[in-house]
Amino acid sequence: MCTAEATASLLQVEETFSACLARINTLILKPLLQAGSDQKGKENFKLFLLLNDRFQALWNLTEENYCMLKQKHSSSESFCIQDIYAHHKTVLKQFLTDFTSETSMSLALYTVLHKPIRDHIEHYILLLTKLNEVLKEGPEKDVVTSAIKEYVKLESFVSQVLDEACFTKSLWKSLSYKFTDMLCVPERRLLEDSKNLPISASTNRSDRILLFDDVLVLIQGNSFQSFDLKLVWVDENLSLFGSYYVFFTVGPAILFLCPQAVWQWKLNQAVRQALNGKRDFPLWGKTGEGTKPPSCRFFTYVFRLEGKFKNTSYEGEWHWGKPHGKGTLKWHDGRNHVGDFKEGLEHGFGICLVPRKSEDRYDCYKCHWYEGKMRGYGICEYGNDMVYKGYFKDNVRQGFGILENFSAEHPFKYSGQWENDKKNGYGVWEDKDRGERYIGTWLDDHKHGQGIVVTQSGVCYQRTFHADKMVGSGILLLEDDSVYEGNFTEDLTFVGKGKLSFANGFILEGTFTNKSGQGLQTHGILNTSNEQLDDRITKVQLGLEEFPVEKRWKGIYDQFLEFIHSGCKEETEESFTGFHIQTSKELRKSQEYLFCQKYEGTEDVSWKTEDILEELVQHQELESLQSYLEKALKSSLHPLGKLLKALTIAFQATYSGIGANRHLLTMAQEEVKYYAKKIWEFYQGLLHLALEQKGQLPSKCMDEDTSDEKACSVVLPLILPCFYPELFMLYMLYHEREDDLYCQGIVDLSLFPDIKLLEFLDVQKHLWPLKDLTLTTNQRRSLIKDKCFLSATECLQKLITTVDPREKLVILQKTYEEIESTVSRVVEKDYRLPMDDLLPLLMYVVSRAKIQHLGAEIHLIRDLMDPANRGGLYDFLLTALEVRKCFQQRQLEVAVAFLE
Known part of the structure; x- marks a missing residue:
């Protein structure tokens, strides 16, 4: 007190x-x-x-x-x-x-x-x-x-x-008026002067350095440089000559040599106080002592004479005198770039707006950048209604990409390879005005080399192109199944020597001319013998030799290989497969995720790069591997899922819509098989890398001898649903004729009651399951339909509910078992059906199942089934179903007479 x-x-x-x-x-x-x-x-x-x-x-x-x-x-x-x-x-x-x-x-x-x-x-x-x-x-x-x-x-x-x-x-009294007028500010205070406390700059010993509370000034002769303290970093190092430190500022770094630490301490204190916006209390006491200014900062700066960013304004994060982190660049001409920076350059994901000359519109680039240049995946929305989705390198389109024009004047879509900003290599061009699609090779933005043109009317031709012009002879497949081999014009008129094979087997070979007003004329030989008909015309397939499957979509595979060779670096993975899921909400609203659609079934699996490699090691056993691959391929967040998404887009660009032409079936079929092979190879590459990082050896399942088998048995069933709509459409078109005959036969046979149909198909009477039917006094056996072998019929109808060849084969096997089970009940003992008995019973079940495109289904199963299943029961059942073709003509000729 x-x-x-x-x-x-x-x-x-x-x-x-x-x-x-x-x-x-x-x-x-x-x-x-x-x-x-x-x-x-x-x-x-x-x-x-x-x-x-x-x-x-x-x-x-x-x-x-x-x-x-x-x-x-x-x-x-x-x-x-x-x-x-x-x-x-x-x-x-x-x-x-x-x-x-x-x-x-x-x-x-x-x-x-x-x-x-x-x-x-x-x-x-x-x-x-x-x-x-x-x-x-x-x-x-x-x-x-x-x-x-x-x-x-x-x-x-x-x-x-x-x-x-x-x-x-x-x-202020000691300086000349020139310096005073430019440097003197009422509230500015001098903290240190190299004239009083010597310090030597690396440039010239006569240079003078003034440290104020807001700026650092370097006086060199009659000129000076002024640096805002917020833009100054101090880096401490050791050299052979003693201690020295570097002033990092926006622009070139300045090196200073000093035998004492006073300047370093004062400069650090001054920078820290300038960043905090207030002075220490007291000014040079222990307040803040030992606390260095942060190396990472956020502020706005206008570049003056600094390289590519001259006269630009940058607002964002900095590190050691350079833009580093998130930031925004703005140019005077209206350009601006928002995104990631690294050591002064655009690096990572960024969005760049570029105004178009003489237009009030912008080109918008949503891309990945590498050391100041576009590199990796990006989406570019041009101001002329065109959109590019694909890969870049050094600011130009390079690798696989899709360019689409949405304007009403000339809508088109190109999906394929790019080199140096031009269409080069294998690609697909869809001209929506002309209603045709070009599948083939390109050179410097021109159709060049072998190419296939598919039209909306069903006409399809293969030709050699040179700078968009057709040269030499080619093959023209007409809508009525006629085939012309020779020279023809762009409007598909025959000219010169050629051979025309008609659908009925006739062959006209000679010289064709087309005179105005006189129509098509020819001078040649007509061969009317159809000995070589044998469905040869409908089985013509294009592009197999001209476009080897391993050379198609090389740009997509190259990106994945680069990812693996880089050691699966996350940065590489982002740039090769699209935008990362962890992009901020603001950027996400303005992005179109071509490869990033989250799969609901992957909550229990992490798709981070390091976790992916760890998961691969833990799922090498076949059963576990299949489960893992199923989830990975369904997720567009997993690298394999992203790869599958890209391949799906390429496949649809080729074979959907206009490209649905039966003459491309084999080309599409081998492409799907090759996809499975490549995905298995890339899985092996990832697993090899994961095992190497753990110092382990690959397991037996990775032997090269079993690669093709694993691709077919493990990967193909998992990826087939992605390609099934387009692929099955090609199968239906290819087998359209035989399926039409089959359907007509089914319609005819559907008129038969059970007993009549069983008699017509020569089914042994002791195998008829009529005693299983419960009849009332008002019913006659001749009126009962669709009751015999009902369980087998319903089982076979499930064939169209799945796309997996393995599951389709299982359905066939169960159908066979249901038929045998029914027969065993009739004869009251186990009964193994011989071929003579099985074939008519199978035909009965097939006719009652009424599967519209059974021929296409059978051929798809044969072409895509696991080679391990060939030669066994499955092969036997497929052969039995194929024998039905022998009955088609007989069905059409005999059915009416039999009913009478």
Whole structure:
């Protein structure tokens, strides 16, 4: 508790200081405020207004404290310094904070204003020190001790600020008017001068360095460079000549050699304070000591003379003087780039808008970038209604890509290989105006080499192209199944020597001419013998030798190989397969995810690169592997799933819509098989990499001898659903004739009641399951239909419910078992059907099942089934079903007579 004597002393100090402040306010501040509107120096006047605000706050606090002391003294009550300090602590701290953040005073006023304040601080320190000596240990003494420390800091702070002001004033007097006019700012303070504390720049020993509280200035002769402290980094290193450090700024780094650490310490402190937006309290005390400025920062900067970003504005994250992290670049011409940066260049995902000349539209590039250039996967939406989805390298389209024009004038779509921003290699062009599709090779944006053209009318031809023009002879497949081999014009008119094979087997070989008004004329030989007919015409297949399957879609495979060869780096995986799922919500709204559609069944599996490799090692056993691959291939987040998605897009671009032509069946079929082979190879590549990282050896399932078998048995059934719609359509078109005959036969046979049909098919009567039928007195056996072998019929109908050849074979086997089971019940013993009995019974079940495209189904199963199933029961059942073709003609000829 304080005595009355201490109270009186404090009251006297406060009264004296308050009176001093009142005189300063009356004699100095008020006149300056009244004259302020006439002052020309607006910056100086703003500074004075700030000074006046701080002065008034100090005066009000002093008056408040004086009134409280006076009240306590007049009532002769004892008081606690803790109460007063606690009452004013918040206000005092706020005042000190504001004071330290704005340290500038008018140089003309500092001698008038500083002495009363310094004297008042000294009086308080003296009184508090005396008070502290008489107090006993306890809370009161702790409060007084804390107050003394704060006043000592304030005393040091005021002294340092005044020293800085004098130091700065001397500098302005010593510099030439040229430097002063450009560098002198009222609130700017000089912290260090290399003239006083030597430091040598690597450029020239005569260079002078000035460290201010907001900028770093390098004076070289008659010129200088000024660097905002927020844009300065200090890097410490060791060399053979001693310690040195580098100033990193926006632009080239500046190297300084220094035998002492004072400059380094002061520069770090100044940079940190500039970034924090306030000065330390005291200025050069232990506050913030040991805390270096962050190397990663966020601010806006306008480039002036710096390389490719000249005259651009960058707002974002920085690291060691370069854009690094998330940021936005803006050019004067309207371009802007939002995305990831690394060491001063665009690197990672970014969106770039580029205005089109003479158009009020933009090209929008949503791409991956590598060291300042587009590289990897991207989507580009051009202002002329065209969209490109594909791969880039060094700012040009390179690799697999899809370019589509959505404008009404000339809509088209190209899916294929690009080199140096031009269509080069294998690709598919769909001209939506002409209703035709080109499948073939390209060179410098032109059709060049072998190509197949499929038209919407069903006409299909294969020809050699040179710079978009047809050259040499070719093969033309007409809608009526006629085949022409020779030369023909762009409007498909026969010219010159050629051979025309008609659908009925006739062959016309000779010279063709087309004179105006006279139609097509020929001079040649017509061969009417159809000995070689044998369905030869409908079985013509194109593109097999001209486009080896391993050379199609090479651009897609190359991207995956690059990913594996890089060691499956996440950065490479993102750029080769599209946008990463962890992209921010803001960017995600503006992106089209070509390869990133989340699969609901993958919640229990992680698709991060490191987790993928770990999962692969854990799922090497066949059963576990199949389950893992099924989930991976269905997920567009897994690299294998992304690869499958790209292949699906390429397959649809070739064989869907206009491309659904029966003459492309074999080409499509071998392509699907090759997809399975490549996916298995890439799986092996991933597994090899995962095992190498663990120091393990590959398992037996990875032997090269079994690769094709594994691709067919493990991968093909998993990927077939992605290609089945287009592939089965080709099968239906290819086998359209025989399926039409089959359907007509089914229609005829459907007119038969059970007994009549069983008799017609020569089914042995003792095998008829009629006694299984429950008949009423009003029913006749001849009226009962679709009852015999009903379970087998329903089983066979499930054939169209699955796309997996393995499952289709199982359905055939179950159908066979149901037939045998029914026969066994009839004969009341186990019965193994011989071929002579099985064939007619199978024909009965097939006719009642009424599967519309059974021929296409059978051939698809044969072509895509696991080679391990060939030669067994499955092969036997397929052969039995194929024998039905022998009955088709007989069905058509005999059915009507039999019914009569």
